[in-house]
Amino acid sequence: MKILLVEDSATLRHAMRSYIVEAGHTAIIARSGEEALQMLENDPVDMIIMDVEMPGLNGFETTRLIREWLAGHWIPIIFVTGLSDDENYREGIEAGGDDYLIKPVSMMIIKAKIRAMERIAEMRDQLNRLNNELEALSQLDSLTQIYNRRSFNELAMQQWALTKRHQLPISALMIDVDHFKLYNDHYGHPAGDTCLKKITQAIKSCLHRTTDLVGRYGGEEFIVLLPETDTQGAYCVAQAINEAICKLAIPHTTSLSGVYVTASIGGATCLRTTTHSLDELVKNADRALYKAKRSGRNRALVDEVATHKTILVADVDPTSVQHFSDLLTAHFNILTCESGKECFEYSLDLSPDLILISEDIMIMDDQLLCQELARNPKTSSIPVTIFSDMPCPKHPALNANLGIKACYDKTQSAPTLLNNILQLID
Numbered sequence: 001m002k003i004l005l006v007e008d009s010a011t012l013r014h015a016m017r018s019y020i021v022e023a024g025h026t027a028i029i030a031r032s033g034e035e036a037l038q039m040l041e042n043d044p045v046d047m048i049i050m051d052v053e054m055p056g057l058n059g060f061e062t063t064r065l066i067r068e069w070l071a072g073h074w075i076p077i078i079f080v081t082g083l084s085d086d087e088n089y090r091e092g093i094e095a096g097g098d099d100y101l102i103k104p105v106s107m108m109i110i111k112a113k114i115r116a117m118e119r120i121a122e123m124r125d126q127l128n129r130l131n132n133e134l135e136a137l138s139q140l141d142s143l144t145q146i147y148n149r150r151s152f153n154e155l156a157m158q159q160w161a162l163t164k165r166h167q168l169p170i171s172a173l174m175i176d177v178d179h180f181k182l183y184n185d186h187y188g189h190p191a192g193d194t195c196l197k198k199i200t201q202a203i204k205s206c207l208h209r210t211t212d213l214v215g216r217y218g219g220e221e222f223i224v225l226l227p228e229t230d231t232q233g234a235y236c237v238a239q240a241i242n243e244a245i246c247k248l249a250i251p252h253t254t255s256l257s258g259v260y261v262t263a264s265i266g267g268a269t270c271l272r273t274t275t276h277s278l279d280e281l282v283k284n285a286d287r288a289l290y291k292a293k294r295s296g297r298n299r300a301l302v303d304e305v306a307t308h309k310t311i312l313v314a315d316v317d318p319t320s321v322q323h324f325s326d327l328l329t330a331h332f333n334i335l336t337c338e339s340g341k342e343c344f345e346y347s348l349d350l351s352p353d354l355i356l357i358s359e360d361i362m363i364m365d366d367q368l369l370c371q372e373l374a375r376n377p378k379t380s381s382i383p384v385t386i387f388s389d390m391p392c393p394k395h396p397a398l399n400a401n402l403g404i405k406a407c408y409d410k411t412q413s414a415p416t417l418l419n420n421i422l423q424l425i426d
Contacts (some may be wrong), residue, residue, distance in 0.1 A: 003049060008150050284305045
């Protein structure tokens with residue numbers, strides 16, 4: 001150990017330095033409290049042996065300053081004093097001392113004290129290492145050994161802040177293993193775990209910068225953050241990930257998308273972070289993933305962060321869905337689904353700005369969808385409307401306590417419908 005000896009007496013300095021060296025340690029010398037403080041700025045030590053009675057800064061005052069300067073970093077400090085009363089001990093402990101040597105100091109005692117403090121320091125270092133290991137483990141997903149969702153979000157917020165400060169583009173990718181439930185059901189969960197580990201390595205192989213982040217976001221869902229990356233760059237990374245997963249050639253005989261395990265990737269790029277948030281970026285990547293899955297899976301789709309509001313249209317009639325899409329696509333980002341169950345799941349995951357529900361779905365699920373949307377904290381604030389062939393002012397759902405804000409007649413003209421929607425979500 002490197003031990004700083006702070007002692008104003010030349011005779012004691014010489015004797016105690018000899019004891020420290022004979023005990024197998026390195027001694028560096030300070031003749032005053034002021035000199036000790038200057039030395040510690042440039043020369044870290046493992047232990048300090050501090051004389052209490054010194055001119056200028058005494059040992060207690062010097063120790064208080066050292067403890068304040070070192071903050072959370074602890075090194076043992078042993079006081080050397082000719083005073084042995086209780087008040088002196090109390091003051092020394094309050095100042096930050098760990099032990100006492102009473103003058104005159106014998107070689108045997110100083111060796112024993114140093115060894116005792118050395119053991120404490122070793123236990124502290126071991127505890128710090130274990131704490132660091134535990135902290136690292138708490139940040140990682142136990143299966144894939146990449147960041148878990150909480151840690152990913154924390155690190156992503158730091159990257160977002162840097163990107164925003166420097167006004168740079170940033171992209172996110174949401175990666176979902178296609179038909180993974182079918183894979184687990186057919187091959188078993190151990191095989192599923194092995195599959196996810198291989199996919200994790202495939203994703204990591206496509207990320208080449210230290211600033212790129214990857215995390216496990218859910219069961220078979222992964223997320224990637226790409227700082228300083230525009231839409232084209234994000235698409236290139238997404239394609240590379242798709243190709244890397246395909247090259248694994250993991251058999252998936254029950255897949256509806258091919259004979260091997262594949263993934264769908266949705267991405268979003270934010271070019272102007274000052275007017276958006278990380279949450280918006282992730283939501284837009286989620287929406288792009290939804291589109292990639294709806295368009296056939298095993299593909300990548302990357303959009304810029306939508307400046308339009310998002311409307312989710314739920315209807316079993318494709319003609320009706322197309323009608324609303326044609327009317328609204330120029331002004332809104334349109335998502336569609338075909339059942340109440342899908343509508344609720346998409347609402348939870350994608351947080352649309354407005355939900356349009358057809359009367360047919362209301363009847364099919366006995367209004368359960370609207371009740372679930374109204375009860376869930378994640379969806380209760382989203383405006384819900386219905387569209388119907390019935391004249392809307394007389395529609396019975398408007399009188400129910402279901403959180404429905406309005407009713408639209410399917411025959412409304414585009415300008416009328418647009419104006420009504422803008423009043424709800426602007």
